[in-house]
Structure formats: structure tokens, C-alpha cells
Amino acid sequence: MARSDDEWRRLLTPEQYRVLRRRGTERPFTDPSADDGGRAGGPYRCVGCGAHLFDAGAKFDSGTGWPSFTGPAEAGAVELRRDFSLGLPRAEVRCRRCGGHLGHVFDDGPRPTGKGYCINSAALDPGPTGPSPSGNSKPVERQPESVA
Numbered sequence: 001m002a003r004s005d006d007e008w009r010r011l012l013t014p015e016q017y018r019v020l021r022r023r024g025t026e027r028p029f030t031d032p033s034a035d036d037g038g039r040a041g042g043p044y045r046c047v048g049c050g051a052h053l054f055d056a057g058a059k060f061d062s063g064t065g066w067p068s069f070t071g072p073a074e075a076g077a078v079e080l081r082r083d084f085s086l087g088l089p090r091a092e093v094r095c096r097r098c099g100g101h102l103g104h105v106f107d108d109g110p111r112p113t114g115k116g117y118c119i120n121s122a123a124l125d126p127g128p129t130g131p132s133p134s135g136n137s138k139p140v141e142r143q144p145e146s147v148a
């Protein structure tokens, strides 16, 4: 899904834009249910494109103040990238469909995966009652541009 920066600015709230498109990090405990250990919400979808990213069953109380999951809903839902922005290697988690930044994955999660996906709540549509940000429209393939 290729969108211009201007489109993302219009589609997302300023906080969503900052996280997804500028790889920002929200303040911890922005989401009051971050540490609820999976009581509420889900399926969690990308606010950028609606992709199904995480399920409530994988949510755990990480104590960090960010929604944390042991793994994505499907292995292909997210992609991981090396991130050296703080001078030490971390794995950045991105939405595979729209490339939006979601958070980071750490190796101190609970069993069985041992992974902790630490995700900004601003990047997640927290459940079926929320408005679908994507609709069902197919991503627009690039069209041949007639250059005048």
C-alpha cells in the first residue's frame, strides 16, 4: 500500500501519524488497558491499513505500559527490521501491509515464544467496536500516469 506522506497525514490522527510514519513512541500507559493481560480488545488491527496484527489471546502484562503480545496473529502480518536508532540493536516491528511502525520486539517475553512485542496503542485499532479505518477497498495499484 503506497500512500504519500500527505495522505497519511490526512488519514491518521497526529499521534497515529507520529508513531506509524515517523517511528515515534507514545508515552507509556497511554492505553489504560496496556497491562490488562489480555482482558479486553482484539482482534487488534493496524490503524493505517486495517491489517489483522494481534489477538487478545497473545496479550500479556509486560509491566512496560505498552500493549505487549507474545506474537503476531499471523507470522506474515508483521515484519521485523534491525533498528540501531538508540545505538543498540533492537528489532523494529512494522505492519507488513502498509509499512507502518508499530513498536519493537524484545527477547524477554513469556513462554512459549519468549518474545515480547511491545506495541504502541496508537498504532492499533483495539477491537471490533472501533471504526474500520480501511474499508474493503483494494489498495490502488499504481496507474500509468499520462505525463503531459
Ligand SMILES: [Zn+2]
Pocket: 046, 047, 048, 049, 050, 051, 095, 096, 097, 098, 099, 100
Ligand atoms: Zn498497516
